[in-house]
Amino acid sequence: GPSAEQILEKRKRFLGPSLFHYYQEPLNIVEGKMQYLFDENGKRYLDAFAGIVTVSCGHCHPEIVKAITEQNNLLQHATTIYLHHAIADFAEELASKMPGNLKVVYFVNSGSEANELAMLMARLYSGNLGMIALRNAYHGGTSGTIGLTALNTWKYSIPQGEIHHVVNPDPYRGDFGSDAHRYAKDVQDHINYGTPGKVAGFIAETIQGVGGAVELAPGYLKLVYDIVRKAGGVCIADEVQTGFGRTGSHYWGFEMQGVIPDIVTMAKGIGNGLPLGAVVTTPEIANVMAQKIQFNTFGGNPVCSAGGLAVLRVLDQEKRQTHCSDVGSHLMGRLKDLQQRHEIIGDVRGRGLMLGIELVTDRKEKTPAKAETAVLFEKLRELGVLVGKGGLHGNVFRIKPPMCFTRNDADFLVDALDYAMSKI
Ligand code: PMP
Numbered sequence: 001g002p003s004a005e006q007i008l009e010k011r012k013r014f015l016g017p018s019l020f021h022y023y024q025e026p027l028n029i030v031e032g033k034m035q036y037l038f039d040e041n042g043k044r045y046l047d048a049f050a051g052i053v054t055v056s057c058g059h060c061h062p063e064i065v066k067a068i069t070e071q072n073n074l075l076q077h078a079t080t081i082y083l084h085h086a087i088a089d090f091a092e093e094l095a096s097k098m099p100g101n102l103k104v105v106y107f108v109n110s111g112s113e114a115n116e117l118a119m120l121m122a123r124l125y126s127g128n129l130g131m132i133a134l135r136n137a138y139h140g141g142t143s144g145t146i147g148l149t150a151l152n153t154w155k156y157s158i159p160q161g162e163i164h165h166v167v168n169p170d171p172y173r174g175d176f177g178s179d180a181h182r183y184a185k186d187v188q189d190h191i192n193y194g195t196p197g198k199v200a201g202f203i204a205e206t207i208q209g210v211g212g213a214v215e216l217a218p219g220y221l222k223l224v225y226d227i228v229r230k231a232g233g234v235c236i237a238d239e240v241q242t243g244f245g246r247t248g249s250h251y252w253g254f255e256m257q258g259v260i261p262d263i264v265t266m267a268k269g270i271g272n273g274l275p276l277g278a279v280v281t282t283p284e285i286a287n288v289m290a291q292k293i294q295f296n297t298f299g300g301n302p303v304c305s306a307g308g309l310a311v312l313r314v315l316d317q318e319k320r321q322t323h324c325s326d327v328g329s330h331l332m333g334r335l336k337d338l339q340q341r342h343e344i345i346g347d348v349r350g351r352g353l354m355l356g357i358e359l360v361t362d363r364k365e366k367t368p369a370k371a372e373t374a375v376l377f378e379k380l381r382e383l384g385v386l387v388g389k390g391g392l393h394g395n396v397f398r399i400k401p402p403m404c405f406t407r408n409d410a411d412f413l414v415d416a417l418d419y420a421m422s423k424i
Helices: 004-014 062-074 085-095 111-126 180-194 220-230 253-257 283-287 302-317 320-341 370-382 407-422
Strands: 029-033 036-039 044-047 104-108 130-134 163-166 199-205 234-238 263-266 277-281 345-351 354-362 388-390 396-399
Touching: 044 407, 062 302, 085 104, 085 277, 085 302, 104 111, 104 283, 111 130, 111 199, 111 234, 111 263, 111 277, 111 283, 130 180, 163 180, 180 220, 199 220, 220 234, 220 253, 302 320, 320 345, 320 354, 320 407, 354 370, 370 396, 370 407
Parallel strands: 130 163, 130 199, 199 234, 234 263
Antiparallel strands: 029 036, 036 044, 104 277, 263 277, 345 354, 354 396, 388 396
8 A cells, every 4th residue: 555655745735734643753554453553564553542532342343344244235325214224223222221311312423413413402492592511622623513612722713602611620620629519600600690591501521532531520510410400401411432331330421420411412432433423312302303404314324323233232242331440440550550650640530441641740730741742652652552642731641442452451551651651
């Protein structure tokens, strides 16, 4: 195949200038096998980022490949104007994973589309416009969701209107430590003074992903959901990164906070790499869409539905939730140990296989170790380990591998980090 330089050259000529690549010498990936990726020279990498938290079961997992291939050979596309069993089977299986009255499924093609639809539903159902999101949130890049996305680096300077960002309930860097009540009060203040009586909905990731594996202060969602519902708004959980057992302790991230949302959005891991997203809500909320235009040409097409159904079954059969819990706690233990020995590690956080390592030059001041993060990131690649980067200051390593990641893989990752950190 073509070299990295040739691909980069073509990409620069024909693809938009907003594209960026991760490494100084761009990585050219030609093959994937479960938790491993291979470059054009055959070098193997342990993948601890899963194509941005997307390859849930593993690269080219044989069961998923089989399901997609069989459907691909039979029928690729027809749309919902005809009947096809795959979309119905997939919806039934997905609904069986949801608590409470969350039983109505809409299929779309991405996380942005899912959040776009959730926002539309919240506005139609409540009859209000005002949306509340967290500072540091990432909810998408479409013209509606870009307004919900609060990360400065992703913002355009276009007024978004009717979207309010509240103080981030971040126990490490947040204004009020772990005090959920004080963070929740900021939501109440925004409702009282920012959107007087006009709140349509509240949306939050249950662990912030792009924002750097930030766990919300314990008890926060319970308090906020009460406040928002009392004001007539709808509560949306963005499970695009946290869903499907990745957090180990629960199938959905919102369960960690002991709440049941009114609308749940998902994408990424739901398709193991297929373009797929979903919104799940209650019959009551779904009903407001009944007479409206709500149509999606590709959403839940036969190939994606066959793949998505296989993903849900594989995650169950391989007991991935328990596995994420086991490997995640082993990895967390080893990272905490690493933190004892390397001053640069300011914080280690997250659940299951959704972890963050925040690097600082000064633990007390929490000064982001931006330059060091960049150097370590390159060093890890050299050592054959791929991790993600994120956080408000770009100083957080994001560890979110395919869920087939083992304890041995965790040890390999930690040893590589240890070695790299001892060299800077
Ligand atoms: N929500 C969250 C939590 C995400 O991390 C992302 C993507 N990074 C999105 C929504 C948007 O998903 P997509 O890129 O598939 O539109």
